[in-house]
Amino acid sequence: MPDTHYLNATYGYGIRTWLLTTDHKRIALLYLCSVTVFFFIGGVLATMIRIHLLTPGGALVTPETYNKLFTMHGVAMIFFFLIPSIPAVLGNFLIPLMIGAKDLAFPKINLLSWYIYIIGGCFVLYSFGTGGLDTGWTFYTPLSSVYSNSAVTPAVVGIFINGFSSILTGLNFIVTIHTMRAPGMTWFRLPLFAWAHYATSLVMILGTPVIAITLLLAGLERMFHLGFFNPALGGDPILFQHLFWFYSHPAVYIMVLPAMGVVSEIIPTFARKPIFGYSFIAGSSIAIAVIGFLVWAHHMFVTGESTYAALTFSFLSYLVAIPSAVKVFNWTATLYKGSISWDPPMVYALGFIGLFVIGGLTGLFLACLGLDIHIHDTYFVVAHFHYIMVGGAVMGYVGGLHFWWPKITGRLYPDSLSRFAAVILFVGFNLTFFPQFILGYLGMPRRYHTYPPEFQVLNVLSTAGASILALGYLLPMVYLAWSMRYGKVAGPNPWPATGLEWKTDSPPPTENFHVTPEVTWEPYDYNSRPDLGLAAGKPLAPAHGDD
C-alpha cells in the first residue's frame, strides 16, 4: 500500500475531515455508507413483506402496516438507494479518475449534494417514524393528497429535497466529462462507464426537476387543500400520473444505465480484449436516455388515456428496447475469442446479463397493449421490475463494488467466498421473483396484504427464495468489511485492467494522479499496453475477423 493516499493524507481519519471533505473519493464513501443504510432499511421492510405473505390471510401485520411496508420499501429502495447507488458511489469515485482529472468540476457542490441527500433522507425517515407512509411509492392522487392519513407531507418534502441532490450530481458529471478530460482523452476514448454516466446524468438533469415540481404541487395540495390533482376541486388525477411518470420512467434508466456501464467495464477486463462494438454501446446509452423520455405513459394504459396515446407510447416502448438489445449482444460477442477468467466481478457481471435479459424481456410483455391490460398492476409487474432493478441494477452495483474495491480500499476480498455469494444471489433471486411472474399472470394484484388461498404455494416459494437472497446480500457486507482490515494488499492494478483509474495507486492519492496522465491508447486495448505485463496478444486472427 502507498504511504499516503486519500484516506489518510492531509487530514487523517477524523470525523470532521470527512464531513467537510470536498474530495470526490471521500464523498463517494460517504454515499456508500448512507445508501447502505437505506438498502438495509429497504431490505428489512422487504423481508417483512415476504414473511407477511406466507399465508393468504397475512401472517405478520395489519393491513395499514402492510401498506406502509411496501410503500416505505419502494421509497427507500428507489429514491434513497438505487438512484444514488452507482452514480453517487462508483460514479463519484471513478469518473474523475477515469478521465484523468483531479476532481469533479464542482467539488463543493458535490459535497453539498451529499448533504442535500442526507437532509432529504432525514425527512423521509422522519415520515417513516411518525405514522409511516401508505400511498405506494407512486403517490397517486387523490389518495396521497386527500385520503391518506399517513405522514405523506414530510415524505414528499424529503423526496423533493433529495431530487436536488440527484440534479447536482448529474450536473457535476456532465460538466466534468465535458471540460475536465486529461490530454488525449477524446470522447471516443472515454470508458463506457463514463458514457453511461453521461447518459444517466442527462436523465437526472432533465427529468428530476419534473418530479420535484410534481411532488411539490401534490404536497401543497395536501397541506393547503388545493385542487391541482383532486377531482373534487376540479383537478385531474391523470395529470399527476403524466407528470409523475415523465420522471419516473426515465428514472428507471438512471438505475440501470450505470449498471450497464459497470458491466461494460468488467466484461472486457476479464475477457482481456477490447469490447465489441464500442461505439454502439456508447451510442446506445445516449439512445436509451433520449428515447426513454418518450415512453412514460406505458404505465397508464388502463387509466383511460386516449387510445392514440396508448398506441404511441406502446410503440415507443418497443423502440427503447432496441438499444438495450444492442448492449446485450455486444457484451456476449465480446466473450468470443477472449481470454476469460471467472474472477468474482465477472461472475456478478454474467449474473447481471442473465437477470437483466429476463427483466428487460418481460418489459416487452408489459409494453404490449393487449397483454398489459391483463397483467398491469399484478405481480407480473413486481417481478419485472425486481428482475431489472434487483437482478440487474443491484447485481451490477455489487459487481462494480467488487471490481473497484481494490482501488477504493487497496485490498482484496476472499476469492471463492465472493464467487459463492454471487451464485447464492443468483439462485435466491430467481427463486424469489420467478414465481411472481406466474402469480401475476394468474391474476394476483400487487399491493395486496391478503390473497385468495390458491396463490399460496407460489408465495411460499417466493418467501423461501427471499431468505436465500438475504443471505446473498449479507455475505458481501461481511467479507467486504472484513477485507478492509485483513484483505490482501491489491496493488495498483490487480486484474489487470486498462482504464486510467488503474494507472494510479490503490488507494489513489488525494490528487488522484501524481502527474497529469496523458492518454495515448484506445479504450480496452490490451494489445498496445505492454505496461500491463501481459503476453501481447499474438494476432492469431485478423482484427475484423468474422470467422
Place this chain on the structure above:
Amino acid sequence: MRECRVHRTGDLFGQFQTLEQQKETAALGMWIFLATEVLFFGGMFLTYTINRHFYFTAFGIGSNTLDIKLGGFNTVVLILSSLTMAMAVWSAQTGKKKLVTGFLIATLSLGTVFLGVKVIEYKQKFDHHLIPGHGFDMTYRSSHPTPADDPREIAAEKEEVEKAFASDLDTNAHAQLYFSLYFAMTGLHALHMIVGAGLLVWLIKESFRGRFSPQYNTPVEIVGFYWHFVDIVWIYLFPLLYLIDRHR
C-alpha cells in the same frame, strides 16, 4: 504539494488547469442548471395549461382581478434590471470597476422594487379573500367594495362573476385553482428572485473589493445568466397570468 490538491492559487481553483477552463466550466454548469430550471417550471406550466383549458371562464375572471398596472410596472422593472445586469457584465469585461458596482446595486434595487410590488399584490389578494383555502371567495370583492374601489369596475366585476357562476356553479373552486397556480408560479418565481438577490449582495461585496476585472469576471457573468433566466420566466408569467380574457 502532495497533500492538498484543491487549494486555490489566486482566482484559480485547484481542480482546474487554467482560468479559461475554469470559466468555461462554470458557465456550462450554470447553463445546465438553467436547463433543469426550464423543466422545473415546465411541470407547472403544463398543469396550468391543462387546467386553463378546462376552466377558461374561471381563469378569466381570476385573471381579471389582477392589477395590470402593477403587473406591467413589474415587467418593466424586471426587464430594466436585466439590462443593468447585462451592463454590469459589460463593465466588468471592459474593466470599469466602479461601474460594475453601480450596475450591480441598480440591479439589486430593481429586484427589490419588484419584490415589494409583489408583496403589495399579495396583500390585495389577501384582503379580497382570494388566497386559496377555506376562506376563498371569488365574490368577496364585488360584494364588499371599499370606498377606494372604482364603482364601475366593481359593477363590471360583479356582472362577470355572476355570469361565470351561472354557467359553472363550481366557479369558486375553479377560480381557486387559478389562484393556486398564480401563487405557486409567482411564489416560486419570487423565491428565485430572492436567491438572485442574495447572489447579488455577494457580488456587490466582492466588487467593492475590486475583484472583477477583464481577466476574472466569471461570477458576475454566471449570476447574470441566472438573473436573466428569472426574467424570462416572468416574461411568460405576465401574459399567462395577467392577460387572460382581458378583452370584453
Place this chain on the structure above:
Amino acid sequence: MSEHIVSWKVYLVIFVLLMVGTGTTVWAAFQNFGPFNIVIALGIATIKATLVVLYFMHARYSPRRTQLVIVCSVFWLAIMLALTLADYQTRQPRESRLSPSVVSYHA
C-alpha cells in the same frame, strides 16, 4: 477562445425591443383575436425570451455546446408538453373537456 464582448449599445437596443414587446402584449390582450390571443401572447413572449437568451445571455456568441444545452432544454420541455397534451386532445369525447368549444364560446 477569446471572449466576445457585446457592446452596451446592443444591450440598449434589445432593451428597447423588449419594452416594445411588452407594450404590444398588453395592447394585444385587449383586442379580440379569438383563439389567437393566446398564440399572440405566447409568440411575443417567445420572441422576447429569445432576445434575452441570445444577447443578454450571450448565447449567440457562446460555444456550440452551450447552444446545445439551450436547445435540449427547450426540446425536452416540448416533449413533455406535446405528448401529454396529445393524450388530452385525443381522448374519447368524455374527456375532451379540452375541446375548442370551451374557448370559442368566449371568443
Place this chain on the structure above:
Amino acid sequence: MQSQLPLYPPEASNFAPHVDALMVFITSVCVFFTAGITIAIVYFFFKYHRKAPDAVGIPIHEDSRLEAAWMIVPLILAMAMFGWGAVVYVDYRHTPRDTLDIYVTGKQWMWKLQQPNGLKEINELHVPVGRNIRLILASEDVIHDFFVPAFRVKMDVVPGHYNTMWFRPTKAGRYHFFCSQYCGTNHALMGGWVTVMEPSDYAAWLSGSSGGSDQVVAGEKLFAEKACITCHVPNGTGRSPSLNGLYGAQVLLADGTTVTADEAYIRESILQPNAKIVAGYQPLMPTFQGQLTEEQILALTAYIKSLQSQPVPVKGSGIAPPTGKK
C-alpha cells in the same frame, strides 16, 4: 382442466384466448433470446477460458453488419408484438353496440354494481353467458380498478369521469374480481365474484331477486326534483333541447363539431354544461357539479337513456332553432 399449479387463469371471455395466444407468442420469442444468449455465454465461457495467467484475447472491434442484424431482427419481432398487441387492444376499446350495461361504482373499499333493471349488488356481479357486457365505471373517492383475471379485462375507475370497458363471457362459472389499483387500507379486500350464468338462469335470477329501486324510476324522480324538467320539457322549448332520443344520437355543437351522445357526454352535459354547447342554444344550463352524487348521476343518465324508446317528437315548428341533432 386446471392442474394443481396452473400457469394461467380460466379462459372465460372473448378476450382470454387472444391474450393467451399473445402471451404464448411473446413468451416464445423471449425464451428464444434468453436461451440463445445463455447458451452463447456459457459456451464462450468454457471454450475461451483463460489458458495462461498472462494470456490476452484476440482483439475484434466491431462489425457493422452484425450490429445492423441484431438491431433489425429484434426490431421486427418487437414490431410484431406491438402490432398484435395493438390489434387486441383496439378490440378492447371498441365496444360493440348491443351491450348489456352495468353501472359500477367503486368506493373505499367496496363495489356497487347495478343491473340495467336497477337491481343492485354489492361485490357480486351476475352476467349471462354470450352477451356483450359493458361496465360503466365511476368512483366516489380515489382511483380504483376493476379487474377480472378470468376475463383478462381491467380498467381504472377514476373519480371525475367515466371509464367504460366491455367483454363477452364465454363460460359459466364463478370468477374472482379484484380492485387492482392501490386505493388505501383495504385495497386487498375490495373484490368479489362474477357469476356467469346461462341466459335462462340469468333471466330467472333477475326476475327472482326483487328489490332495489328501478334505476329509471329513480332517475325520473330526480329529473323532477332537480328541476331539470322545468327546462327540458318533452317537446323541447325554444331555450332548451329536448332529451328525447338523445342517447346515441350525433349532436351538432355550436363550434360545428359533432359528438356522440353517450353516457360520458350526458354526464358532462350535467356537470359541465358549458363544455359543449348544442348548436342553436345558449349556455343557459347551470352546472350540477357537487349537487349530485355519482349514483344520482347514474340514475339520471339511465332515465335520459330510457327516453330513447319513446317516439322522437317532430321538431322544427319554426320557432325553435335547429335542434342540433342530425
